[in-house]
Amino acid sequence: MMTNRISTVEWAGSIIKQNEIDKYLLNGKDFINDEEIFNKINKNKNPNAGKIRDILQKSLSIKTLSADDTSSLLNVTSPEMWEEIFQTALEVKKKVYDNRIVFFAPLYCSNFCINNCAYCGFREANSREIRRILTMDEIRLETSSVLKEGHKRLILVFGEHQKSDVDYMAEAVRTVYSVGESALKSGQPSSIRRVNINAAPMATEKLRILKDTGIGTYQVFQETYHHQTYNQVHPVNSIKGNYRWRLYALHRAMDAGIDDVAIGALFGLYDWRFEVMGLLSHTLDLERQFGIGPHTISFPRLTPASGSELSSGSKWNVSDSDFKKLVAVLRLSVPTAGMIVTAREKAEIKKYVLNLGCTQTDASTRIGIGAYSDQKTDNDIDKTQFTIGDPRNLDEVIQEVVKMGFIPSFCTAGYRCGRTGNTIMGMLSHCDEGKFCKLNAVLTFREYLNDYGSQQTREIGDPLILEEMDEIRSMDYFKNKPHLLQKFHDDYAEILAGKRDIYL
Numbered sequence: 001m002m003t004n005r006i007s008t009v010e011w012a013g014s015i016i017k018q019n020e021i022d023k024y025l026l027n028g029k030d031f032i033n034d035e036e037i038f039n040k041i042n043k044n045k046n047p048n049a050g051k052i053r054d055i056l057q058k059s060l061s062i063k064t065l066s067a068d069d070t071s072s073l074l075n076v077t078s079p080e081m082w083e084e085i086f087q088t089a090l091e092v093k094k095k096v097y098d099n100r101i102v103f104f105a106p107l108y109c110s111n112f113c114i115n116n117c118a119y120c121g122f123r124e125a126n127s128r129e130i131r132r133i134l135t136m137d138e139i140r141l142e143t144s145s146v147l148k149e150g151h152k153r154l155i156l157v158f159g160e161h162q163k164s165d166v167d168y169m170a171e172a173v174r175t176v177y178s179v180g181e182s183a184l185k186s187g188q189p190s191s192i193r194r195v196n197i198n199a200a201p202m203a204t205e206k207l208r209i210l211k212d213t214g215i216g217t218y219q220v221f222q223e224t225y226h227h228q229t230y231n232q233v234h235p236v237n238s239i240k241g242n243y244r245w246r247l248y249a250l251h252r253a254m255d256a257g258i259d260d261v262a263i264g265a266l267f268g269l270y271d272w273r274f275e276v277m278g279l280l281s282h283t284l285d286l287e288r289q290f291g292i293g294p295h296t297i298s299f300p301r302l303t304p305a306s307g308s309e310l311s312s313g314s315k316w317n318v319s320d321s322d323f324k325k326l327v328a329v330l331r332l333s334v335p336t337a338g339m340i341v342t343a344r345e346k347a348e349i350k351k352y353v354l355n356l357g358c359t360q361t362d363a364s365t366r367i368g369i370g371a372y373s374d375q376k377t378d379n380d381i382d383k384t385q386f387t388i389g390d391p392r393n394l395d396e397v398i399q400e401v402v403k404m405g406f407i408p409s410f411c412t413a414g415y416r417c418g419r420t421g422n423t424i425m426g427m428l429s430h431c432d433e434g435k436f437c438k439l440n441a442v443l444t445f446r447e448y449l450n451d452y453g454s455q456q457t458r459e460i461g462d463p464l465i466l467e468e469m470d471e472i473r474s475m476d477y478f479k480n481k482p483h484l485l486q487k488f489h490d491d492y493a494e495i496l497a498g499k500r501d502i503y504l
């Protein structure tokens with residue numbers, strides 16, 4: 001027992017490499033200047049309508065906004081102007097991403113953790129939490145269960161612990177990719193085609209190990225960008241207590257060759273306006289140091305967690321009305337980033353913010369360890385990290401999304417064809433990516449309908465696909481690319497005939 005404890009402490013002591021923080025600093029400082037953020041928010045109070053409309057135009061030309069622009073948006077008070085902001089947010093999303101909504105599911109692999117984040121059910125001091133780490137056999141079972149819903153993308157989630165170190169993560173990724181299932185309705189082969197990771201910050205050499213397993217996106221949320229609050233909710237003697245180690249986690253990922261990186265803040269720990277400015281600053285620093293911004297931005301709101309008073313009683317909890325504002329401002333501030341709304345949110349909020357420019361969401365979500373194959377696990381708050389607001393299954397959420405005029409997509413072609421990092425960012429900012437991916441959205445939604453779609457989903461999904469195909473044929477972008485259009489029609493015919501996993 002004692003030896004184990006010492007080795008865990010030694011392990012923890014070996015994680016942080018100071019030189020892998022210092023190399024990214026500018027004159028010894030990190031890129032979050034708290035005072036400057038407050039100054040920007042104060043300086044840009046009472047923006048007039050003309051100024052706001054100019055900013056909306058800048059966003060519509062698919063340019064990352066400046067700190068002055070974003071803080072002006074955050075200071076809007078008129079309800080009518082907020083309506084304009086909301087409408088423009090969706091317009092920007094349509095320009096960049098067309099009408100696609102990408103689906104994924106989270107897979108929680110382990111709730112062992114050596115940190116003590118005040119808001120999280122997994123924290124070490126929470127003796128109520130029942131600890132479990134999945135074996136590779138269990139990961140296979142979980143993957144099979146998720147595949148039965150129709151998913152093609154997973155994000156693996158881990159607490160920070162020696163038991164779930166990078167070798168465990170790498171094996172988990174390879175295990176997920178190795179699982180094959182037969183689709184429920186058609187019997188066609190089905191497998192997970194993109195595995196993303198949400199895990200604690202790592203050193204560059206460890207990130208290279210993850211890169212080699214073929215992960216898609218590496219996601220780390222800063223939780224709060226406000227230095228003082230960060231120190232209050234993350235004990236200083238824990239690994240996570242090192243603000244800068246976390247702040248530069250995605251810079252190191254870029255250096256390790258993982259160029260699809262995902263940022264996020266946990267809204268409810270501090271002032272939401274400050275966090276939006278923090279996410280923008282993070283984007284600007286990635287752009288400054290690597291020439292590209294984040295692949296996605298997440299904005300989880302604090303939800304009740306086992307044994308955490310803060311998680312249900314924070315004075316900074318964000319109201320639904322402010323949540324809508326922050327989603328719209330983020331959409332406008334970083335037009336090229338994907339935006340993820342998760343099942344932490346209730347169905348009606350999710351629906352609302354999908355109309356403000358979100359691009360991805362999860363469904364059929366289970367966050368207990370082993371909860372996809374053993375559904376009892378999920379009802380117990382002491383076996384999960386927090387509580388979820390939208391327990392609907394994938395087919396139900398797909399029906400809603402189709403009725404809203406979006407096309408569900410299971411496309412994973414981007415990173416498999418090398419459209420990552422700079423390449424994809426270039427395509428996004430020229431608004432080419434949205435059109436191109438529309439083709440893959442149609443192909444993968446066709447697969448879903450044939451393989452997993454319920455009768456009701458097919459009734460609304462089949463006509464949607466025909467409409468999308470008509471639209472594709474009428475678009476100038478494709479008229480100039482007859483070979484691409486032909487290949488798309490050939491692929492579609494092959495999918496109808498039973499072939500799977502073909503993409504452009």
Ligand code: SAM
Nearest residue numbers: 119120159160199200221266302303305311386
């Ligand atoms: N242990 C890794 C880390 O901290 O980076 C993995 C992350 S944790 C399992 C995933 C994310 O869940 C955290 O980064 C945090 O933003 C979010 N989270 C933690 N507690 C939460 C709560 N009570 N409500 C909503 N989200 C929470």
Ligand code: SF4
Nearest residue numbers: 113115117120122123
């Ligand atoms: Fe551990 Fe992550 Fe939860 Fe913090 S947020 S206690 S690091 S699992």
